[in-house]
Amino acid sequence: MSEENVEKSAILGDDTTQEPKRPLSNASLEFFEILDDVKQLAQQTNGEASSCSDEQYYNNAKKYWNKINADDDGMLGGFASISYCDTQGSSQFLQSIFRSKPSPARTYALDCGAGIGRVSKNLLINFFEKVDLVEQDERFCEQARETLEKTGNLGEIFNKGLQEFDPEEGKYDVIWCQWVLSHLKDDHLVQFYQRCIRGLRKNGMIIIKENVTSSNKVEFDANDFSVTRPLAKMKEIIKESGLRIVREQKQHNFPKGLYPVYILALRPVVK
Secondary structure (H helix, E strand, O other): OOOOOOOHHHHHOOOOOOOOOOOOOHHHHHHHHHHHHHHHHHHHHHHHHHHOOHHHHHHHHHHHHHOOOOOHHHHOOOOHHHHHHHHHHHHHHHHHHHHOOOOOOOOEEEEEOOOOOHHHHHOHHHOOOEEEEEOOOHHHHHHHHHHHHHHOOEEEEEOOOOOOOOOOOOOEEEEEEEOOHHHOOHHHHHHHHHHHHHHEEEEEEEEEEEEOOOOOOOEEEOOOOEEEOOHHHHHHHHHHOOEEEEEEEEOOOOOOOOOOEEEEEEEEOOO
């Protein structure tokens, strides 16, 4: 949630040498009462995020997703219509990755925050022999298993949150993270990236696809306990984690009014 600080004194003026101001109308008084309510709500919301213990913070997000339908509309916040366009953009990005040198192998991928397996079903199983999934909601895991078992590409499904998930060392050619990293606090995101580095095979990559803010500020969502970061902040965390960006692409053809979405391919910094 973004907060805009607007002080009454800035609107009314605080120069005592001027003539006394006329009494405020009822409409003006109502405006300032609403403004105070908005400011207090923003302060309470930001305080709630910062004062929560880690366990409370992640449990709040888990409770939110427990109430979401296990279908594409639920996974995409009511925008199931963007699924095809999303998959096309991701597919083109992956194809460009496999044309690069050195390219990852196409043996094993990991789908992080997999939900019901939408990305695995529509994208990853078309590129990799096996795909593992990690997802904290048990209902979503069950739906993903039902959808993917018949494909022959399903590996393991890990019913865990990313804040505690530790990939098997040297297993994955691509670790795919889409619309999920916003649920990790900054320090936990750094730690997650570093665990993912250990989980990569030779020439492996971490690929992230996430919303970014246009305001150049971190925006907190009190409904699902997530944060949307500016692109610059995302890159700062990537660098801190010991990763470098090898390819960057903006997702096109999404409806107006949605956050900008970027896909970034990451590799460990060569020491």
